[in-house]
Amino acid sequence: MAILVDANTKVLVQGITGKQGSFHTRLLKQYGTKVLAGTSPGKGGFEVEGVPVYDTVREAVEERGVNASIVFVPAQFTKEAALEAIEAGLSPIVLIAEGVPVLDSMYILAKASEKGVTIIGPNTPGIISPGLCKLGIMPAHVFKRGVVGVASRSGTLTYEIAAGLTKAGLGQSTCVGLGGDPLVGLSFIDVLELFRNDEETKAVALIGEIGGNAEEMAAEYIIKTNYPKPVAAYVAGRAAPPGKRMGHAGAIISGRTGTAESKLEAFKKAGVEIARRPSEVASKLKEALGSP
Amino acid sequence: MKLFEYEAKDIAERFGIPRPKGIVVETPEEARRAFESIGRPVVLKSQVLVAGRGKAGGIKFAESAEEAYRMAEALLGSEIKGERVSRLLVEERIKVKRELYVGFVINRASKRYSYLASTEGGVDIEEVAERSPEKIVKGDVDPLKGLQEYEARYIARRIGYRGRQLLELGAIIKRLYDIAVSYDGELIESNPLVETEEGTFVAADMKLIIDDNSLYRHKEYEARAKMAGPEMTALEARAKASGLAYVDLDGYVGIVGNGAGLTMATLDLVKEYGGEPANFCDMGGTATIERMIEAVEIVLSNPRTKVLLMNVLGGIIRCDEVAKAIVKVKEKMGFTKPMVIRLVGTNEEEGKRILSEAGIDSFDSMEEAAMKAVELARGA
Numbered sequence: 154m155a156i157l158v159d160a161n162t163k164v165l166v167q168g169i170t171g172k173q174g175s176f177h178t179r180l181l182k183q184y185g186t187k188v189l190a191g192t193s194p195g196k197g198g199f200e201v202e203g204v205p206v207y208d209t210v211r212e213a214v215e216e217r218g219v220n221a222s223i224v225f226v227p228a229q230f231t232k233e234a235a236l237e238a239i240e241a242g243l244s245p246i247v248l249i250a251e252g253v254p255v256l257d258s259m260y261i262l263a264k265a266s267e268k269g270v271t272i273i274g275p276n277t278p279g280i281i282s283p284g285l286c287k288l289g290i291m292p293a294h295v296f297k298r299g300v301v302g303v304a305s306r307s308g309t310l311t312y313e314i315a316a317g318l319t320k321a322g323l324g325q326s327t328c329v330g331l332g333g334d335p336l337v338g339l340s341f342i343d344v345l346e347l348f349r350n351d352e353e354t355k356a357v358a359l360i361g362e363i364g365g366n367a368e369e370m371a372a373e374y375i376i377k378t379n380y381p382k383p384v385a386a387y388v389a390g391r392a393a394p395p396g397k398r399m400g401h402a403g404a405i406i407s408g409r410t411g412t413a414e415s416k417l418e419a420f421k422k423a424g425v426e427i428a429r430r431p432s433e434v435a436s437k438l439k440e441a442l443g444s445p
Numbered sequence: 446m447k448l449f450e451y452e453a454k455d456i457a458e459r460f461g462i463p464r465p466k467g468i469v470v471e472t473p474e475e476a477r478r479a480f481e482s483i484g485r486p487v488v489l490k491s492q493v494l495v496a497g498r499g500k501a502g503g504i505k506f507a508e509s510a511e512e513a514y515r516m517a518e519a520l521l522g523s524e525i526k527g528e529r530v531s532r533l534l535v536e537e538r539i540k541v542k543r544e545l546y547v548g549f550v551i552n553r554a555s556k557r558y559s560y561l562a563s564t565e566g567g568v569d570i571e572e573v574a575e576r577s578p579e580k581i582v583k584g585d586v587d588p589l590k591g592l593q594e595y596e597a598r599y600i601a602r603r604i605g606y607r608g609r610q611l612l613e614l615g616a617i618i619k620r621l622y623d624i625a626v627s628y629d630g631e632l633i634e635s636n637p638l639v640e641t642e643e644g645t646f647v648a649a650d651m652k653l654i655i656d657d658n659s660l661y662r663h664k665e666y667e668a669r670a671k672m673a674g675p676e677m678t679a680l681e682a683r684a685k686a687s688g689l690a691y692v693d694l695d696g697y698v699g700i701v702g703n704g705a706g707l708t709m710a711t712l713d714l715v716k717e718y719g720g721e722p723a724n725f726c727d728m729g730g731t732a733t734i735e736r737m738i739e740a741v742e743i744v745l746s747n748p749r750t751k752v753l754l755m756n757v758l759g760g761i762i763r764c765d766e767v768a769k770a771i772v773k774v775k776e777k778m779g780f781t782k783p784m785v786i787r788l789v790g791t792n793e794e795e796g797k798r799i800l801s802e803a804g805i806d807s808f809d810s811m812e813e814a815a816m817k818a819v820e821l822a823r824g825a
Contacts, residue, residue: 228658229661252658253658254629254656254658254659254662255551255629255631255656255658255659256626256629256656256659257659258556259551259556259557259558259588260588260589262556263556263557263587263588263589264589267589292758292759292790292791294791295790305706306706307704307705307706307707307709308704308705308706309702309703309704309705309706309707309758310704310706310707310709310710311706312707312758313707313710313758313811316758316789333705333706335551335553336551336553336556360706362705362706362709363709365553365554366553366554367553367554370554387710389706389709389710389713390709390712390713391712391713391716392694392709392712392713392715392716392722393709393712393725394692394694397692397725398690398692399690399692399705399708399709399725399727400690400704400705400706400708400709400725400727401705401706402657402658403553404705404709408571413713429717430714430717430812431710431811431812432810432812
């Protein structure tokens with residue numbers, strides 16, 4: 154088992170004829186992801202990497218039975234592409250673009266929640282259930298099928314920590330890139346909830362950063378629900394000054410909220426293992442799982 | 446991007462929100478004429494983007510045209526919290542009965558606009574929230590429905606208004622929401638929104654922050670957003686022009702990484718090992734070679750940088766290309782500052798060979814690299 158995506162996920166690539174879209178379609182197929190269709194308005198009837206291209210999402214759904222989507226269109230067109238996928242009932246929908254206007258995200262997320270559709274991102278590397286399905290742009294070679302569920306707000310740091318888990322022999326069940334924007338589809342709590350019921354996931358790694366209070370809320374959730382699996386957390390940005398955006402649109406300490414300390418403090422209270430260095434996530438979880 | 450007060454008020458006026466009569470001036474003489482045209486006691490407000498300009502002496506009152514001239518002379522060209530004053534907003538002084546707060550802000554948890562309204566305006570709303578939370582009315586707006594007139598009136602009712610005032614205040618609240626949506630506002634607030642002695646409402650101050658990612662929809666501000674902000678250092682401005690996420694810090698270990706999270710984690714490690722980062726420089730998760738060269742150059746040209754620490758986890762970018770680029774920068778700049786590189790990922794063996802031939806240290810683990818960089822910086 155895995156969460157959100159697995160071997161049965163039939164993928165649509167929106168924006169498949171673009172540079173990013175075609176490049177990653179090749180990598181997704183190489184990985185073994187079932188990419189069954191692509192869309193690009195006006196280019197219906199063509200093929201990219203052996204994948205048929207449609208003008209509309211509807212056609213792709215009707216003719217190829219796709220059930221999930223990865224969206225490679227530029228930020229200013231992401232809202233439209235996402236709405237088209239939401240209305241067609243695809244889920245999850247992965248929004249790769251960085252810099253989607255926050256009002257667009259607000260509208261996308263409200264529509265998705267009305268329709269019961271899961272949005273991953275925007276500004277995310279995507280999601281991967283190693284060996285089963287990659288629906289994202291992550292470098293596949295650092296991931297390996299295993300027992301740790303990963304939820305992260307940051308792309309390359311996910312690769313870093315996943316590589317550590319792989320090296321430690323733990324591997325990953327599913328890694329979800331929540332996204333680095335202020336508004337994103339999935340929260341740590343949503344993913345923790347999914348991992349709770351996933352038998353294969355024996356432990357969870359949370360990778361947070363400064364800004365917002367998603368980590369604090371996750372800590373509260375862990376306490377409140379007496380979370381049954383060991384959790385380790387790494388929070389980036391202890392050295393970040395207030396008021397400056399650190400790369401991600403969402404990574405900013407504003408006023409008295411969003412500091413790394415407050416997040417770490419909250420996790421500590423919840424009994425979460427705190428990793429001071431990225432490599433400690435693997436060692437702490439290994440210890441918690443009692444493996445040699 | 447934060448707009449100047451007068452810009453936000455111009456927008457408010459177009460949306461039908463009452464504002465004090467006001468004129469933007471750039472010289473003392475213009476301030477004198479503005480006083481005469483307004484014909485009443487005025488307030489001169491420095492148009493700067495920093496918070497707390499009142500406390501910092503950026504707001505003055507004038508009873509006569511001569512006084513307006515003198516005050517303007519003192520304010521124009523002065524600096525408020527490091528920002529130079531080049532314009533003043535000269536406004537009629539409003540007779541205040543009560544100061545309110547009304548604002549909309551994007552709420553990350555509920556993924557909606559939250560409204561805040563209070564009869565305790567004129568001060569920091571966070572202070573009010575701590576001191577007397579019962580004085581704040583708040584809630585969320587459904588983005589699919591938008592804020593309805595009746596909801597806006599209900600907010601006015603909940604902070605205590607009835608009759609004609611409820612209708613007027615409700616209309617202002619609704620218009621503020623309309624501005625937020627029309628201008629991709631991350632935050633819009635009127636603080637204070639003044640209830641005058643006559644019982645009407647006037648936006649005595651207005652703040653509007655536009656989401657930077659939406660600026661392509663707001664062409665009138667787009668060009669300005671690309672310019673260096675007053676708070677930016679020269680290197681930050683250069684990096685911004687090259688599309689790098691760069692922040693200057695006070696330390697001495699120069700840091701370049703690919704991806705915001707990884708770069709932040711690198712900073713944290715440097716601190717963990719007793720060093721101080723000179724900067725944060727994120728090339729982006731899918732960095733190109735050109736961008737990388739620019740990043741290294743910027744960080745090395747920071748005079749505080751004693752050692753360069755570069756952390757690259759090559760996913761899509763290939764390590765051999767990264768290595769070649771690093772060698773190229775070193776040759777070009779003729780630099781003597783030590784470089785510590787952490788390089789793993791696609792084609793990493795080839796990348797490491799290229800680096801070692803050029804006499805540059807490279808590591809597999811970011812922890813080891815950070816430790817080495819701190820050690821070198823301390824010896825330097």
